[in-house]
Amino acid sequence: xxxxxxxxxxxxxxxxxxxxxxxxxxxxxxxxxxxxxxxxxxxxxxxxxxxxxxxxxxxxxxxxxxxxxxxxxxxxxxxxxxxxxxxxxxxxxxxxxxxxxxxxxxxxxxxxxxxxxxxxxxxxxxxxxxxxxxxxxxxxxxxxxxxxxxxxxxxxxxxxxxxxxxxxxxxxxxxxxxxxxxxxxxxxxxxxxxxxxxxxxxxxxxxxxxxxxxxxxxxxxxxxxxxxxxxxxxxxxxxxxxxxxxxxxxxxxxxxxxxxxxxxxxxxxxxxxxxxxxxxxxxxxxxxxxxxxxxxxxxxxxxxxxxxxxxxxxxxxxxxxxxxxxxxxxxxxxxxxxxxxxxxxxxxxxxxxxxxxxxxxxxxxxxxxxxxxxxxxxxxxxxxxxxxxxxxxxxxxxxxxxxxxxxxxxxxxxxxxxxxxxxxxxxxxxxxxxxxxxxxxxxxxxxxxxxxxxxxxxxxxxxxxxxxxxxxxxxxxxxxxxxxxxxxxxxxxxxxxxxxxxxxxxxxxxxxxxxxxxxxxxxxxxxxxxxxxxxxxxxxxxxxxxxxxxxxxxxxxxxxxxxxxxxxxxxxxxxxxxxxxxxxxxxxxxxxxxxxxxxxxxxxxxxxxxxxxxxxxxxxxxxxxxxxxxxxxxxxxxxxxxxxxxxxxxxxxxxxxxxxxxxxxxxxxxxxxxxxxxxxxxxxxxxxxxxxxxxxxxxxxxxxxxxxxxxxxxxxxxxxxxxxxxxxxxxxxxxxxxxxxxxxxxxxxxxxxxxxxxxxxxxxxxxxxxxxxxxxxxxxxxxxxxxxxxxxxxxxxxxxxxxxxxxxxxxxxxxxxxxxxxxxxxxxxxxxxxxxxxxxxxxxxxxxxxxxxxxxxxxxxxxxxxxxxxxxxxxxxxxxxxxxx
DNA sequence: TGACTCACG
DNA sequence: ACGTACGTGAGTCAA
Numbered sequence: 001x002x003x004x005x006x007x008x009x010x011x012x013x014x015x016x017x018x019x020x021x022x023x024x025x026x027x028x029x030x031x032x033x034x035x036x037x038x039x040x041x042x043x044x045x046x047x048x049x050x051x052x053x054x055x056x057x058x059x060x061x062x063x064x065x066x067x068x069x070x071x072x073x074x075x076x077x078x079x080x081x082x083x084x085x086x087x088x089x090x091x092x093x094x095x096x097x098x099x100x101x102x103x104x105x106x107x108x109x110x111x112x113x114x115x116x117x118x119x120x121x122x123x124x125x126x127x128x129x130x131x132x133x134x135x136x137x138x139x140x141x142x143x144x145x146x147x148x149x150x151x152x153x154x155x156x157x158x159x160x161x162x163x164x165x166x167x168x169x170x171x172x173x174x175x176x177x178x179x180x181x182x183x184x185x186x187x188x189x190x191x192x193x194x195x196x197x198x199x200x201x202x203x204x205x206x207x208x209x210x211x212x213x214x215x216x217x218x219x220x221x222x223x224x225x226x227x228x229x230x231x232x233x234x235x236x237x238x239x240x241x242x243x244x245x246x247x248x249x250x251x252x253x254x255x256x257x258x259x260x261x262x263x264x265x266x267x268x269x270x271x272x273x274x275x276x277x278x279x280x281x282x283x284x285x286x287x288x289x290x291x292x293x294x295x296x297x298x299x300x301x302x303x304x305x306x307x308x309x310x311x312x313x314x315x316x317x318x319x320x321x322x323x324x325x326x327x328x329x330x331x332x333x334x335x336x337x338x339x340x341x342x343x344x345x346x347x348x349x350x351x352x353x354x355x356x357x358x359x360x361x362x363x364x365x366x367x368x369x370x371x372x373x374x375x376x377x378x379x380x381x382x383x384x385x386x387x388x389x390x391x392x393x394x395x396x397x398x399x400x401x402x403x404x405x406x407x408x409x410x411x412x413x414x415x416x417x418x419x420x421x422x423x424x425x426x427x428x429x430x431x432x433x434x435x436x437x438x439x440x441x442x443x444x445x446x447x448x449x450x451x452x453x454x455x456x457x458x459x460x461x462x463x464x465x466x467x468x469x470x471x472x473x474x475x476x477x478x479x480x481x482x483x484x485x486x487x488x489x490x491x492x493x494x495x496x497x498x499x500x501x502x503x504x505x506x507x508x509x510x511x512x513x514x515x516x517x518x519x520x521x522x523x524x525x526x527x528x529x530x531x532x533x534x535x536x537x538x539x540x541x542x543x544x545x546x547x548x549x550x551x552x553x554x555x556x557x558x559x560x561x562x563x564x565x566x567x568x569x570x571x572x573x574x575x576x577x578x579x580x581x582x583x584x585x586x587x588x589x590x591x592x593x594x595x596x597x598x599x600x601x602x603x604x605x606x607x608x609x610x611x612x613x614x615x616x617x618x619x620x621x622x623x624x625x626x627x628x629x630x631x632x633x634x635x636x637x638x639x640x641x642x643x644x645x646x647x648x649x650x651x652x653x654x655x656x657x658x659x660x661x662x663x664x665x666x667x668x669x670x671x672x673x674x675x676x677x678x679x680x681x682x683x684x685x686x687x688x689x690x691x692x693x694x695x696x697x698x699x700x701x702x703x704x705x706x707x708x709x710x711x712x713x714x715x716x717x718x719x720x721x722x723x724x725x726x727x728x729x730x731x732x733x734x735x736x737x738x739x740x741x742x743x744x745x746x747x748x749x750x751x752x753x754x755x756x757x758x759x760x761x762x763x764x765x766x767x768x769x770x771x772x773x774x775x776x777x778x779x780x781x782x783x784x785x786x787x788x789x790x791x792x793x794x795x796x797x798x799x800x801x802x803x804x805x806x807x808x809x810x811x812x813x814x815x816x817x818x819x820x821x822x823x824x825x826x827x828x829x830x831x832x833x834x835x836x837x838x839x840x841x842x843x844x845x846x847x848x849x850x851x852x853x854x855x856x857x858x859x860x861x862x863x864x865x866x867x868x869x870x871x872x873x874x875x876x877x878x879x880x881x882x883x884x885x
Numbered sequence: 886t887g888a889c890t891c892a893c894g
Numbered sequence: 895a896c897g898t899a900c901g902t903g904a905g906t907c908a909a
Contacts, residue, residue, distance in 0.1 A: 534907080536906055537907055538888085538907075539907075540907090557888075557889070558888075559888070560889095562889085562890095563889090565891075585891080586891090588905090588906095589890085589891060589904095592904085592905055593891085593905060614902095617902080618902065619901075620900080620902095622894085622901065623902095626903060627903095627904095628904085631892095631893060631894075631902075631903085632891090632894085632902075717900090718899065720899095720900070721899045721901095724897095724898050725898095726897075726899075728899075730899080731899075788896075789896070789897050789898070793898070796899065797900070800901080804900065807894095835893075836893085836901085837894065838894085
């Protein structure tokens with residue numbers, strides 16, 4: 001700690017910098033926070049680096065300062081503070097209050113003057129100062145005891161100015177800054193200076209004469225050219241200097257000693273950050289606090305209210321049996337597990353309510369690994385979890401199911417999952433971790449490790465369940481939660497555990513074949529390039545194509561030449577190396593991601609891949625899949641499509657059944673928009689793209705060419721994505737004007753769709769969010785961005801999310817019902833994958849009639865829309881050779 | 886870790 | 895004069 005260092009920040013200057021440096025940031029409720037975030041981030045960073053003993057932040061106050069009295073035009077052309085920034089100042093001051101950092105303001109003075117006054121006083125007491133600002137004017141305050149950190153492009157990069165550095169950079173001493181400004185002026189502050197005198201002349205003059213006053217008193221010595229420039233503007237120059245001079249004697253009552261910094265009020269800070277949804281900052285603070293607590297013999301941070309709960313560590317058989325009793329009496333338990341999928345369950349904590357007891361909520365800890373009673377603890381846990389008469393509340397129930405899986409244990413009656421509930425309340429949140437939810441909703445910091453941490457988690461799950469259940473009710477998402485998302489947790493767990501069988505021999509064969517092809521392509525590419533290089537490196541490839549071979553540059557990326565497929569396709573005819581690179585890329589992708597990547601994830605025990613489905617990741621309500629991602633297995637190009645041959649049924653005599661919704665998103669659109677033309681097309685069972693082509697091109701359905709249909713298909717896609725002429729033009733390779741025409745004639749023929757789009761955006765602006773058919777919600781803070789392109793992005797999202805999200809609602813509802821009926825009927829067919837509009841099953845051939853009927857019935861009737869939902873089914877010995885049935 | 890590229894719906 | 899299609903995850907390079 002630098003006990004005798006004073007850190008002073010220019011609040012106004014830094015807030016402005018942060019506002020312009022941080023692209024856009026807002027809470028889920030639309031509160032704009034970019035400047036607060038940027039400012040806070042920077043503040044925490046400098047404090048951490050500099051460890052100052054004294055801290056203050058200065059702000060401007062009052063529109064009129066003493067400088068305006070000296071010169072009415074001072075800062076006359078300064079643009080008004082943006083509307084998005086102004087309300088962020090009080091928030092910044094709240095952050096400072098929570099940080100225990102004094103805010104200094106004085107009527108009629110600018111932040112600079114307060115800073116000047118503070119550092120002058122500090123110097124008087126031999127205290128070193130560091131000024132952080134984005135304003136060059138402060139450089140005049142640099143001295144042997146005072147340094148300035150100036151923000152450089154953005155806000156987090158700071159450049160340190162000592163006396164030496166000021167001289168190097170500007171060729172003047174810090175004290176000469178006002179003189180310099182007096183000559184050169186400053187357009188941003190509307191300080192006039194002397195017309196015709198630029199930085200170079202000013203520097204030379206100051207080097208020779210030292211000060212502006214000296215220059216003026218000896219103006220006759222100057223060469224005629226300069227003399228005539230300066231003489232008529234003597235008064236203006238002196239006034240300019242006066243305006244640029246920082247006042248160091250502001251009548252501040254505060255003493256430098258009073259700025260001694262006691263450190264932050266962590267509780268207040270965390271509560272504020274959770275209100276502002278600064279997740280990363282919260283995590284950083286929690287981590288820092290964790291470190292402090294771990295320091296042996298160090299001082300635990302007492303002012304932080306880490307959440308502590310009383311709990312009982314159960315060991316004896318009797319006590320454990322008693323827990324089952326208590327759980328039954330309670331009727332519901334919140335359970336937190338610790339451990340990993342590799343190593344198993346290490347411990348569990350159970351929270352339950354004992355009527356009449358005080359406190360009502362009791363928490364129990366069970367060590368499942370301890371030699372004494374570990375086995376018994378696990379059995380007791382298993383009994384409680386399996387008992388359908390006891391409601392289970394968990395955070396991330398699917399992970400818990402996986403942890404229990406190896407012990408042959410499961411959960412019956414999963415009554416609440418806080419992770420999934422929080423996701424519905426704000427699907428765009430960066431994290432749904434329990435610690436973050438506890439902070440956001442319960443305003444407590446969960447402890448990091450140990451028995452008390454697990455106990456606190458169980459307790460928090462109980463409290464969050466009650467809180468989030470009420471929030472779901474208020475948001476009218478109870479049906480979506482209890483009928484779809486919550487039961488889906490178990491469905492997804494079953495799908496993951498079943499896994500997908502893989503033909504490993506076939507996969508290895510493909511790997512060898514690809515290896516040979518890739519090596520041969522690489523050889524040919526090196527030949528044509530005249531050297532060996534890494535074809536995978538876009539930088540090296542760019543060098544070869546655009547520098548060595550001098551091919552025309554079509555497109556640039558932020559950092560260099562673009563070499564993506566669209567560029568290479570355009571260059572295909574220009575040099576024989578280009579098509580080879582395209583083919584190399586394609587095969588390389590297949591080998592590394594799909595062939596070798598997939599092989600690496602085959603579980604040696606089951607011979608299958610067990611993907612993870614993520615239920616709380618996407619902003620729209622879709623699922624995602626990882627490790628491996630089985631939702632992006634190639635299909636569009638034949639070479640890649642062959643990968644699907646390795647996805648096989650898990651048992652002899654089984655088949656792969658696929659069932660996909662036909663045009664589900666356009667059907668959802670037809671239903672939501674109630675457009676007569678679109679409704680009619682689907683009710684008649686027409687080919688939707690052909691019909692659209694006929695409408696847009698004004699021909700009869702029989703006259704539609706392949707090309708017309710292709711364009712119409714792109715228009716239909718575009719509508720769903722929130723269309724733009726630019727995007728459409730790029731996609732189908734026509735002029736922007738032509739794309740514009742297609743869109744116009746589309747909207748002329750489908751006026752209901754146009755009205756739907758306008759209505760959706762309007763409602764989104766009014767409410768701040770959009771909803772799906774089952775009332776799934778997505779907040780759209782982008783709609784309120786001051787940045788036009790961000791705002792338009794928000795508008796496209798407003799269109800796409802209800803459509804994409806409603807399709808997700810529908811297929812999830814179908815999945816829950818299909819899973820339930822397969823189970824009820826005791827069928828051996830297993831649902832193994834979901835790919836957004838498609839379900840894939842591993843099915844005994846003998847169950848075909850029953851299962852196809854069941855699947856179709858649930859998928860087509862998941863929701864009743866104004867148009868029929870149509871499902872296409874395919875059957876085969878693997879995922880490649882499936883034939884329509 | 887971010888940028889780039891590319892696979893899917 | 896901008897800068898754009900919506901939603902994901904994985905592999906690779908290069909700092």
